Amino acid sequence: MGDPGGAGRSAERGTPVGRPKRPTMSDIAARVGVSQALVSLVFRNQPGASSDTRRRVFQAAEELGYRPDTAAQLLRRTRSRQLGVLFTMRQPHDVGIVEALYPAAREHGYTLVLNAMVDTRDERQAMDELLGLRCEAIITIGTTFERHHLATEVGGPSIVEINPLTRAAGTDVVRTAERNGMRQAVDHLVAQGHRAIAHIDGGAMPGAEERRRGYRAAMRHHGLADHIRVHPGDYTEESGARVARDLLARPELPTAVIAGNDRCAHGLLGTFLRAGVSVPDDVSIVGYDDSQLARLSFIDLTSVRQDAAEAAEVAVRAAAERLDGGRTADRDIVLDPTLVVRGSTGPARTRSMPDGDLLR
Amino acid sequence: MGDPGGAGRSAERGTPVGRPKRPTMSDIAARVGVSQALVSLVFRNQPGASSDTRRRVFQAAEELGYRPDTAAQLLRRTRSRQLGVLFTMRQPHDVGIVEALYPAAREHGYTLVLNAMVDTRDERQAMDELLGLRCEAIITIGTTFERHHLATEVGGPSIVEINPLTRAAGTDVVRTAERNGMRQAVDHLVAQGHRAIAHIDGGAMPGAEERRRGYRAAMRHHGLADHIRVHPGDYTEESGARVARDLLARPELPTAVIAGNDRCAHGLLGTFLRAGVSVPDDVSIVGYDDSQLARLSFIDLTSVRQDAAEAAEVAVRAAAERLDGGRTADRDIVLDPTLVVRGSTGPARTRSMPDGDLLR
DNA sequence: CAGTACAACTAGTACGTACAAGTGGCACGT
DNA sequence: ACGTGCCACTTGTACGTACTAGTTGTACTG
Numbered sequence: 001m002g003d004p005g006g007a008g009r010s011a012e013r014g015t016p017v018g019r020p021k022r023p024t025m026s027d028i029a030a031r032v033g034v035s036q037a038l039v040s041l042v043f044r045n046q047p048g049a050s051s052d053t054r055r056r057v058f059q060a061a062e063e064l065g066y067r068p069d070t071a072a073q074l075l076r077r078t079r080s081r082q083l084g085v086l087f088t089m090r091q092p093h094d095v096g097i098v099e100a101l102y103p104a105a106r107e108h109g110y111t112l113v114l115n116a117m118v119d120t121r122d123e124r125q126a127m128d129e130l131l132g133l134r135c136e137a138i139i140t141i142g143t144t145f146e147r148h149h150l151a152t153e154v155g156g157p158s159i160v161e162i163n164p165l166t167r168a169a170g171t172d173v174v175r176t177a178e179r180n181g182m183r184q185a186v187d188h189l190v191a192q193g194h195r196a197i198a199h200i201d202g203g204a205m206p207g208a209e210e211r212r213r214g215y216r217a218a219m220r221h222h223g224l225a226d227h228i229r230v231h232p233g234d235y236t237e238e239s240g241a242r243v244a245r246d247l248l249a250r251p252e253l254p255t256a257v258i259a260g261n262d263r264c265a266h267g268l269l270g271t272f273l274r275a276g277v278s279v280p281d282d283v284s285i286v287g288y289d290d291s292q293l294a295r296l297s298f299i300d301l302t303s304v305r306q307d308a309a310e311a312a313e314v315a316v317r318a319a320a321e322r323l324d325g326g327r328t329a330d331r332d333i334v335l336d337p338t339l340v341v342r343g344s345t346g347p348a349r350t351r352s353m354p355d356g357d358l359l360r
Numbered sequence: 361m362g363d364p365g366g367a368g369r370s371a372e373r374g375t376p377v378g379r380p381k382r383p384t385m386s387d388i389a390a391r392v393g394v395s396q397a398l399v400s401l402v403f404r405n406q407p408g409a410s411s412d413t414r415r416r417v418f419q420a421a422e423e424l425g426y427r428p429d430t431a432a433q434l435l436r437r438t439r440s441r442q443l444g445v446l447f448t449m450r451q452p453h454d455v456g457i458v459e460a461l462y463p464a465a466r467e468h469g470y471t472l473v474l475n476a477m478v479d480t481r482d483e484r485q486a487m488d489e490l491l492g493l494r495c496e497a498i499i500t501i502g503t504t505f506e507r508h509h510l511a512t513e514v515g516g517p518s519i520v521e522i523n524p525l526t527r528a529a530g531t532d533v534v535r536t537a538e539r540n541g542m543r544q545a546v547d548h549l550v551a552q553g554h555r556a557i558a559h560i561d562g563g564a565m566p567g568a569e570e571r572r573r574g575y576r577a578a579m580r581h582h583g584l585a586d587h588i589r590v591h592p593g594d595y596t597e598e599s600g601a602r603v604a605r606d607l608l609a610r611p612e613l614p615t616a617v618i619a620g621n622d623r624c625a626h627g628l629l630g631t632f633l634r635a636g637v638s639v640p641d642d643v644s645i646v647g648y649d650d651s652q653l654a655r656l657s658f659i660d661l662t663s664v665r666q667d668a669a670e671a672a673e674v675a676v677r678a679a680a681e682r683l684d685g686g687r688t689a690d691r692d693i694v695l696d697p698t699l700v701v702r703g704s705t706g707p708a709r710t711r712s713m714p715d716g717d718l719l720r
Numbered sequence: 721c722a723g724t725a726c727a728a729c730t731a732g733t734a735c736g737t738a739c740a741a742g743t744g745g746c747a748c749g750t
Numbered sequence: 751a752c753g754t755g756c757c758a759c760t761t762g763t764a765c766g767t768a769c770t771a772g773t774t775g776t777a778c779t780g
Binding site: 065067068069070071072074075080089090095098099102103111113114115116118119120121128129131132133134156237238241244267270271273274296297298299 | 425427428429430431432434435440449450455458459462463471473474475476478479480481488489491492493494516597598601604627630631633634656657658659
C-alpha cells in the first residue's frame with residue numbers, strides 16, 4: 001500500500017525481488033503461543049522451558065524453515081566468538097593450515113571467517129572487512145605485509161600471525177624453528193656424503209631469511225663454509241625452474257639443493273628431470289613444508305615438515321588465551337619441524353657429471 | 361557500576377578481556393555535536409549534510425578509529441548484498457574462480473563471504489553458516505553433493521552452481537561445454553596423427569561424465585571407436601600416476617592420453633617422465649582446466665582451457681539477474697572452452713616402443 | 721495455612737545502524 | 751507581507767536477537 005505501481009521496481013532497495021521474508025523467533029513464538037524470549041531460551045539451550053515447549057518450538061522452527069540470524073546475534077551478543085583468517089590460497093601448506101583451523105576453532109568455541117588475499121584487493125581492505133564483522137581475533141597465515149597499525153589501534157582485535165614476514169609488537173606469533181629445520185636438512189645430506197649443498201632462498205617471503213641463515217649456519221657447522229651457495233628465488237615453481245636452468249648452464253652441478261619450499265623444489269625437480277638429470281642419483285633435492293605436493297608418489301620429496309594441524313591448534317589457543325584468559329603479554333611460539341626423508345635424497349654422486357648429459 | 365568485583369571475571373561473557381568498546385556512530389555524533397542520523401547520512405554519502413559537517417564527521421571517525429559495524433548494517437538493511445561462496449581449496453582451477461569472483465562481485469555491488477568445504481565439516485553446516493549471514497545468493501564451485509533441499513526452501517537464497525555434479529531444479533548453472541572441449545582435444549591429437557588416444561576419466565567428479573561422453577563421441581566421429589579406452593580415475597595427481605603405472609605394465613602404450621583434469625595429467629606426466637617415457641615424443645598428454653599447473657615451464661601442458669574469470673563473471677551476473685532483475689526462471693549457461701596447445705603434445709610416434717625403455 | 725522455593729514463563733530493553741518523517745531557518749518570488 | 755521551496759539537520763522507530771528483571775502458578779515445608 002502507498003506504493004502504487006511498485007510491482008517491479010524493488011531492484012534498488014527493499015526485499016530482493018520475489019523473496020519472502022525469512023521467519024524469525026517471533027514467528028515461531030506466535031505459532032507456538034509463547035513469547036519470543038522463551039524461544040530464544042530454547043535455542044540457547046538454557047533452563048527455563050518445559051520439555052514439551054522445547055519440542056514444540058523445535059517443531060515450529062522446522063516447519064517454518066527458521067534459521068538464526070547471525071547478524072542479529074552478532075549485534076546483540078557481547079562476544080562474537082569469531083576468528084578472522086587472512087590467507088592466500090596459492091601455497092598448499094597455507095591451505096592445509098586453513099583446513100586445520102576449522103576443527104581447532106570449533107574446539108575452542110569459535111567460528112571462522114575467511115578472507116582470501118587476492119591480487120585485486122589490498123590487505124587493508126580485507127582486514128577492515130574482518131573487523132567490520134566483529135572478529136575478536138585475526139589469524140594471518142604467511143602474509144607478507146606490514147600491519148603494525150592494527151596492533152596498536154583502540155579496541156583492535158587480537159592478532160595471531162602464523163609464519164609472518166616480520167614480528168610486530170602487540171601480536172602473537174606462531175612460527176617454525178627454521179634454523180632447526182635447515183640444520184636437519186643439511187645434517188641429513190652431509191650424512192649421505194654431500195658437501196656441495198646449494199640453497200634456493202625464498203627472497204622476501206615469510207621465513208626465508210631464517211632459513212637462509214639456518215642453511216649458512218649449518219654449513220659452517222659442518223666445515224662447509226666454502227660450499228655455501230645461495231641462489232635467489234621465491235616460493236614458486238618457476239623460481240626453482242629458473243635456478244635449475246642456471247645450474248645446468250654451469251660446468252658442475254651441486255650434489256644437493258635445498259629449496260625454499262616445496263613448490264620451489266617441485267620446479268627444480270621437474271626441470272632437472274626434463275633435462276635428464278637423475279634425482280637423487282645425480283642431485284639430491286630437499287623441499288620445505290612437507291605439503292601435499294611433497295607426498296605425491298612421482299615427486300616423493302624429502303622435505304622439512306611443518307605440522308599444519310599443530311600450527312593451527314596453537315594459533316587458536318593463543319587467540320583464546322588472550323580473549324578468554326586475559327593474557328596481554330605477547331607470545332612467540334616456535335614449533336620444531338621434522339625432516340621427512342623420501343626418495344628425492346640419496347648418497348652424493350662421486351663421479352663428475354659428463355657435460356653431455358645435460359642440456360641435450 | 362552495579363558490578364562489584366567484576367574486574368577480572370568477564371571471560372565467559374561480557375566484553376573480551378581488556379578490550380575497550382569500539383566506537384559507534386553515536387560517539388562520532390557526540391564529538392562533532394550532531395545527531396547519529398546525520399553521521400549515518402554522511403557515511404552513506406547521501407545528500408543532507410553540509411560539506412563542512414562531512415569533513416568534521418570524517419575527521420572524528422578517523423580520530424576515534426571508527427569502523428562501521430557490519431552486523432548492525434546487515435540487520436538494518438533490507439538487502440545484505442552479500443554472496444556466499446562454497447568451494448574447495450584443493451583444485452587450482454577452483455581457486456582461480458574464487459579469486460576472480462572478488463572483482464566480479466564488486467562490480468555488481470556485492471560482497472563475498474567465503475566458506476571452504478573441508479573434510480571435517482559437512483556441506484549442510486557450511487551452507488547454514490552462509491544463510492545465517494544473510495547471503496542473498498550462494499555460488500558453489502565444483503561441489504559434489506546434492507543440495508536440492510535448499511532450492512525449494514521458503515525464503516531460500518538464489519543458488520548459482522559453477523561446474524556442479526548434477527543440475528538441480530531451482531538453481532542457475534554455469535558449466536563448460538565439455539563435449540566441445542573434448543572434441544577439440546581429440547581433433548588436435550588426431551591432426552597430429554594420433555589414433556590410440558586414451559582417456560583417464562574423473563569418476564564421479566563434476567563434469568567427468570560429460571567429458572567421458574565427449575571423448576567417446578569425438579573418437580567415434582574420427583572412426584576411432586576401436587581405440588576408445590577409458591581408464592577410471594578422479595581429479596587427483598595420484599589417479600594419473602596410477603594409470604601411468606598401469607599403462608607402463610602393458611605391452612604397448614597409447615600414443616596419447618587425455619586426462620580428466622590438469623592435476624591428473626600432472627601425475628601422469630610425472631610418472632611417465634620418471635619411467636623414462638618421453639613426452640611428447642613417446643606419448644602426448646592433454647590436461648583439462650588450463651590451471652596454473654598447466655602453465656608451469658617444466659610441465660607445459662596442452663590443456664582444455666576453462667576461463668575462470670569468465671565463469672566468475674557470468675555466475676555473479678546470474679545471481680544479480682535474480683536478485684536485482686527479478687528473474688525467476690532457471691538459467692543454464694554453457695561456456696565454450698578453448699584448447700591451449702603447449703609442449704606436452706606432438707606428432708604421434710610411429711615406431712613401437714621397445715619394452716626395455718620402460719620400467720627400468 | 722502461611723510462607724517459601726522453584727519451574728515456566730513474559731515484558732522490556734539494548735545492541736548499532738538505516739531510514740521515514742519530521743523541524744527550523746533562510747532565501748526567494750510576487 | 752506571505753507563501754514556497756530547499757537545505758541542514760533531528761526525532762523516532764525498526765531490524766532480530768540476547769539478556770535482565772520481573773510475574774505467575776504450583777508444590778512443598780513446617
